[in-house]
Amino acid sequence: LARSTMETLAIIAYHQPxxxxxxxxxxxxxxxxxxxxxxxxxELVMPLGRKEVPGRPILWGTSSGFLRHFGLKDLGDLPRREELLVEVPDTDPEVPDPPVS
Known part of the structure; x- marks a missing residue:
């Protein structure tokens, strides 16, 4: 799946409906x-109904296909958001200043 699709799927999974x-x-x-x-x-998401606000937008949620695809028994098996927030080390090596002549 493309990055935008995976981002959208993650948002739906963690904020559904x-x-x-x-x-x-x-x-x-x-x-x-x-x-x-x-x-x-x-078959990773499905409509879950409509929100009771003006315009009645569709509410989206994950499907049983989502659980199967990612090998989950239920949504409680998803990693907690806090576990996903890790510090990424700086991958740029320190470049020393050139010697002064």
């Missing part, structure tokens, strides 16, 4: 219909 607008707010970019179509075709 959520609307397209909520996904866009979390990602900070608009959500293309192609991303949702890809997740639907792969």
């Amino acid at each position: 959520c609307t397209r607008a909520e996904i866009e707010e979390i990602r900070g970019v608009s959500l293309s219909q192609q991303v949702l179509d890809t997740l639907l075709e792969a």
